[in-house]
Amino acid sequence: MGFKRTHTCGALGVEAVGQSVKLCGWVHRRRDHGGLIFIDLRDRWGLTQVVFNPKADSPLHAKAKELRPEFCVAVEGKVSVRPPGTENPKIATGKIEVAVDRLKILNPSATPPFEISEEAQVSEELRYTYRYLDLRRESLRDRLILRHKVLEVIRRVLSEHEFIEVETPILTKSTPEGARDYLVPSRLNPGKFYALPQSPQLFKQLLMVAGFDRYYQIARCFRDEDLRAERQPEFTQLDLEMSFVDEEAIFALIEKVFSAIWKEVLHQRLSTPFPRLTYTECMERFGSDKPDLRFGMELVDLTGAFAATGFRAFREVVESGGKVKGLVATGGAVLSGKAVDALTDAAKAAGGHGLVTVRVTEKELICPVAKHLGEEALRKAAAQAQAKNGDLLLLVADKPEAAASVLGALRTHLASTLNLIPQQNFSFSWVTDFPLFRFNPELKRWDSEHHPFTAPREEDLPFLEKDPGKVRSRSYDLILNGVELGSGSIRIHQRLVQETIFRILGLPPSEVQERFGFLLDAFRYGAPPHGGIAPGIDRLICLLTDAPSIREVIAFPKTQKAVDLMTGAPSEVRQDQLKEAGISVVKQNRGV
Ligand code: ASP
Numbered sequence: 001m002g003f004k005r006t007h008t009c010g011a012l013g014v015e016a017v018g019q020s021v022k023l024c025g026w027v028h029r030r031r032d033h034g035g036l037i038f039i040d041l042r043d044r045w046g047l048t049q050v051v052f053n054p055k056a057d058s059p060l061h062a063k064a065k066e067l068r069p070e071f072c073v074a075v076e077g078k079v080s081v082r083p084p085g086t087e088n089p090k091i092a093t094g095k096i097e098v099a100v101d102r103l104k105i106l107n108p109s110a111t112p113p114f115e116i117s118e119e120a121q122v123s124e125e126l127r128y129t130y131r132y133l134d135l136r137r138e139s140l141r142d143r144l145i146l147r148h149k150v151l152e153v154i155r156r157v158l159s160e161h162e163f164i165e166v167e168t169p170i171l172t173k174s175t176p177e178g179a180r181d182y183l184v185p186s187r188l189n190p191g192k193f194y195a196l197p198q199s200p201q202l203f204k205q206l207l208m209v210a211g212f213d214r215y216y217q218i219a220r221c222f223r224d225e226d227l228r229a230e231r232q233p234e235f236t237q238l239d240l241e242m243s244f245v246d247e248e249a250i251f252a253l254i255e256k257v258f259s260a261i262w263k264e265v266l267h268q269r270l271s272t273p274f275p276r277l278t279y280t281e282c283m284e285r286f287g288s289d290k291p292d293l294r295f296g297m298e299l300v301d302l303t304g305a306f307a308a309t310g311f312r313a314f315r316e317v318v319e320s321g322g323k324v325k326g327l328v329a330t331g332g333a334v335l336s337g338k339a340v341d342a343l344t345d346a347a348k349a350a351g352g353h354g355l356v357t358v359r360v361t362e363k364e365l366i367c368p369v370a371k372h373l374g375e376e377a378l379r380k381a382a383a384q385a386q387a388k389n390g391d392l393l394l395l396v397a398d399k400p401e402a403a404a405s406v407l408g409a410l411r412t413h414l415a416s417t418l419n420l421i422p423q424q425n426f427s428f429s430w431v432t433d434f435p436l437f438r439f440n441p442e443l444k445r446w447d448s449e450h451h452p453f454t455a456p457r458e459e460d461l462p463f464l465e466k467d468p469g470k471v472r473s474r475s476y477d478l479i480l481n482g483v484e485l486g487s488g489s490i491r492i493h494q495r496l497v498q499e500t501i502f503r504i505l506g507l508p509p510s511e512v513q514e515r516f517g518f519l520l521d522a523f524r525y526g527a528p529p530h531g532g533i534a535p536g537i538d539r540l541i542c543l544l545t546d547a548p549s550i551r552e553v554i555a556f557p558k559t560q561k562a563v564d565l566m567t568g569a570p571s572e573v574r575q576d577q578l579k580e581a582g583i584s585v586v587k588q589n590r591g592v
Helices: 058-064 124-129 138-160 201-209 247-266 279-286 312-319 337-349 375-384 400-417 458-463 495-504 509-522 537-545 575-581
Strands: 020-033 036-043 046-052 072-081 096-107 183-185 193-195 214-222 234-243 276-278 323-329 356-360 392-398 428-432 437-440 445-448 475-480 483-490 530-535
Touching (some): 020 096, 036 058, 046 058, 138 247, 201 234, 201 509, 234 247, 247 428, 247 475, 247 537, 279 428, 312 323, 323 400, 337 392, 337 400, 356 375, 475 530, 483 537
Parallel strands (some): 276 428
Antiparallel strands (some): 020 036, 214 234, 234 530, 437 445, 475 483, 483 530
């Protein structure tokens, strides 16, 4: 039978009853019932029930008996209404079925190593080895389709704003984004290597020097990091850059892009502008530079209440310029003694030295060190923190930022334990005014907080060489529900400032010249002021689809050991390939 399908497996409804149709797809399920054979035929668009009736065509029915899960088939038949009581309201085609009068097996299937269903419990190892089968599952299919729609919206909105999509090289030179580079040997230049881009950072800046004004790219980035749960060695960013703009122009553009995504993909309205918070404010109020604004529980400064406490651990901290910070866990008094003890461990894991807990009941404040702290001070603190009956008040005394970040870690932990996070909400924010540098105590040097191309705040320029720790940057992070979706900055566009930054970072001029000479050179030719951002696409899709991991929104992901289980990459290569590339492999005994 010449097989041009007339419909997809998600298309047919009652309006098609009586029509003769042709469908192609995979055998999703087969059920034999009272002589009839029912097949759920599946393709990307959905499922359609097709029926083989032995009374209508016995040889055809016999052929249908051969069908097994995942056979790829074509059928032709008549659409009919399903008998009353057998409709399936869960699927779009649930009111009809197709009475088959022709069947062609396009390709049989070996027995799949796992059932293609949402319910099947399958190990990740098996799923990634047979990813092409895993991708036949509805949830993965839907996530990839949604991903496509998001990219489509991004491209359209940016085109409407006169951005142009430009591809930048994959074989390139190292860009400092803080991770290790993936290296590629150059056969034509023995002993020399390309680096895969950690981001297109320098190219996008050079496109601004070139006068393109507005660039974007759905860019693949490569970072050779030890893979924590939510990292992939290669990932995708919406990389963009604009000329002659300030922070607000970039925020407004990104808010437009995200509003369009939410509207067109989720059919939800985002409220804009997103709240803007400075880094200092975030640390003080939420103990994190990625604040989750879906719930309250802000930190309170209770130093005043304990100014005269007899509790040495607190007094010493206060006397040396530290702070006592408090956090009220709403309804936290219900937590068991064990759960409260676990909070102390969590506080230590977050770098804290200790944690004081206060259960607030109607009659009293129950705190293991109440005597030392002083009843009066405790009452004052609880009142100031507005702790109510049934709450748990947590106190940490430490250097201001340390106290805040310990409580910040406990804040998100407790909010999720106590079910205080509204799951359906999306809460965006911008965090600004980060420090430009962070001191690296191990290497005794200043490192860039974002990357070395970030512009300092103009008013902080006088401190640049004298007191680098005081300089704020013009970088910004886009935060969604406590997750950093992307960072960006207004860039340095003047050669002298860029050279000063490299000097503060301790890069010798010869190294600067070798690594970034082309950028500094470009700045000599009328480089315009510019800035940009790069939101992570994988993480965005993960949040949009509530996927358990970014691996579930990437078609062919790698495992935590950076291995592609399906292709077997990375793998050894042939001797002659190594020889050609001028490489000899030193076997490493990594031990066990
Ligand atoms: N290149 C930066 C990054 O990958 C983003 C940016 O500054 O635009 O984080």
